[in-house]
Amino acid sequence: xxxxxxxxxxxxxxxxxxxxxxxxxxxxxxxxxxxxxxxxxxxxxxxxxxxxxxxxxxxxxxxxxxxxxxxxxxxxxxxxxxxxxxxxxxxxxxxxxxxxxxxxxxxxxxxxxxxxxxxxxxxxxxxxxxxxxxxxxxxxxxxxxxxxxxxxxxxxxxxxxxxxxxxxxxxxxxxxxxxxxxxxxxxxxxxxxxx
Amino acid sequence: xxxxxxxxxxxxxxxxxxxxxxxxxxxxxxxxxxxxxxxxxxxxxxxxxxxxxxxxxxxxxxxxxxxxxxxxxxxxxxxxxxxxxxxxxxxxxxxxxxxxxxxxxxxxxxxxxxxxxxxxxxxxxxxxxxxxxxxxxxxxxxxxxxxxxxxxxxx
Numbered sequence: 139x140x141x142x143x144x145x146x147x148x149x150x151x152x153x154x155x156x157x158x159x160x161x162x163x164x165x166x167x168x169x170x171x172x173x174x175x176x177x178x179x180x181x182x183x184x185x186x187x188x189x190x191x192x193x194x195x196x197x198x199x200x201x202x203x204x205x206x207x208x209x210x211x212x213x214x215x216x217x218x219x220x221x222x223x224x225x226x227x228x229x230x231x232x233x234x235x236x237x238x239x240x241x242x243x244x245x246x247x248x249x250x251x252x253x254x255x256x257x258x259x260x261x262x263x264x265x266x267x268x269x270x271x272x273x274x275x276x277x278x279x280x281x282x283x284x285x286x287x288x289x290x291x292x293x294x295x296x297x298x299x300x301x302x303x304x305x306x307x308x309x310x311x312x313x314x315x316x317x318x319x320x321x322x323x324x325x326x327x328x329x330x331x332x333x
Numbered sequence: 334x335x336x337x338x339x340x341x342x343x344x345x346x347x348x349x350x351x352x353x354x355x356x357x358x359x360x361x362x363x364x365x366x367x368x369x370x371x372x373x374x375x376x377x378x379x380x381x382x383x384x385x386x387x388x389x390x391x392x393x394x395x396x397x398x399x400x401x402x403x404x405x406x407x408x409x410x411x412x413x414x415x416x417x418x419x420x421x422x423x424x425x426x427x428x429x430x431x432x433x434x435x436x437x438x439x440x441x442x443x444x445x446x447x448x449x450x451x452x453x454x455x456x457x458x459x460x461x462x463x464x465x466x467x468x469x470x471x472x473x474x475x476x477x478x479x480x481x482x483x484x485x486x487x488x
Contacts, residue, residue, distance in 0.1 A: 154354040158361055165364035174396065174452055175387035176480035184472040205461075268462030272455050275464070276382040276481060283386040323468070 177279050179321070199241045200261045201230045205278060207269035220277055227285035231317060233257050248315035250308065262321045282321055289317045377402035377419045382457040384483035395448050396480075397437045399430070401463060402456030416459050418467065427466045434474040454482045 203223070204212040211218055213226055233240035241260035247253045262282060266275055290313035291302040298309050305313070379402040390396055400419035404412045408424075417424045420433045438446055451471060455464060471479060 151351075151354065155350070155357055158354055158357040162357055162361040162364065165361060165368050169364055169368040174390040174393075174480075174482055175384075175485055176381075176390065176452060176482040177384060177386065178388055178450075178478070178480045181468060181472050181477045181479055183477065184469075184475070266461040266465070268460060268465070270461040271457070272459040272461060272464055273382045273457035275461055276384065276457070276483060279481060280384040280386050280483070287386055 177276075177283055179279075182322070195259075195261055196242075198239055199257075199259050200263055201227070202263045202265065203278060203282075204265040205267065205270045205274055207267040209271050209274045211274070211278060220274075220281060223278065223281045224285045224288075227262065227282055228289055230262070231257060231260055231285060232289055233260075246315075248312050251312040251315065254316055256316055258318070260320055264321055264323050279321070283319075286317055286319050290314060293317065373398070373419075373422055375400055375419065376405055376408060376422070376424065377417055377456070378405050379454045379456045381454055381482045381484050383486050385486050387483050387485055390450070390452065390480060392448075395441070395445055396450045396452050397434070397476075398452050398454055399433075399467065400454045401459055401467065402454075403458075416456075416463055418463070427463075427470050430467060430470040431474045434471065434476045438476075448478070449476060450478045450480055451476050452480045452482050 201214060202212075206212065211220060211223060213223060218226065230240055233243065236243070241257035243255050243257050244259065245253050246256055246258045264275075264278065264282070287302075290310075293316050294300060294302055294305050294309060294313045297312075298305060300309070302310075377400050379400050401416060402419075403409075403414050404417055404424070412424060418427065418430075419425065420429060425433070434451070438449060441449060453464075453467070468479070471477070
């Protein structure tokens with residue numbers, strides 16, 4: 139027999155770092171970490187038969203927000219500034235003083251929480267013209283969302299004595315049940331003009 | 334001679350770099366996990382409006398995108414500067430949305446289909462006319478969960 143103890147030479151691993159660096163840089167370049175953010179909405183279901191019948195809603199329960207082709211905002215037929223919209227919407231949704239021209243309150247059961255007395259049947263009807271600028275429409279949507287979010291946060295504060303961020307998932311769900319988002323987007327009146 | 338003085342030359346000990354590859358591999362794996370290859374190149378100019386109440390879109394695999402805006406400079410001569418809809422990599426018509434949604438739905442798992450979302454990336458200067466048309470088309474295609482994509486306000 140020859141020499142019994144032959145050593146296996148150690149593998150030179152000094153370039154592993156370089157190789158993995160190259161891979162790392164490749165993934166660094168191709169990665170796109172941009173998270174998409176936006177305002178989620180649910181469109182009403184398409185029902186060709188229902189197009190003809192107008193849904194009957196009592197006038198006090200509906201707040202019409204119309205953005206015309208000059209990008210002016212009309213809330214209940216009066217021109218308002220975008221900065222006023224949130225407070226108007228909040229007053230409309232909550233109706234704190236039980237006004238007659240604001241939505242009627244009804245008893246409503248939030249599953250898991252109990253019965254509350256709230257404006258379940260209110261509707262905010264958002265209408266636009268074909269020539270309305272999308273940015274204004276988006277801003278209006280944003281302000282209305284803000285109105286809902288603030289009302290829910292205030293209600294959660296009164297009920298659970300917690301800030302919105304500290305509320306549990308269930309409590310947030312109850313707040314959403316208290317003030318459910320009811321933004322309706324009316325059927326368009328004209329099609330395909332003035333692109 | 335003081336006993337503290339060292340004798341002769343002192344050598345800097347060599348830094349042990351044997352764990353460097355492991356370290357870099359860890360970072361590499363992180364990027365491999367979070368990476369999502371950009372699927373489409375936008376061919377329309379889209380600057381989404383700024384909003385304050387935006388929510389994050391979870392689960393990107395459930396989201397399909399519709400871009401609406403003016404063609405980018407490269408395509409201006411060919412397609413003009415009118416507002417166009419982009420589906421996948423091409424300019425498309427409102428009527429193509431139905432097929433687009435159907436095709437996206439096809440490629441999803443059955444149990445994911447009810448949670449399908451359509452993110453509308455619409456340029457802020459777009460007129461509502463075309464937006465409404467797209468929305469009607471989405472309703473007809475039964476893609477009811479939509480997201481108006483926006484930019485978070487930077488403070």
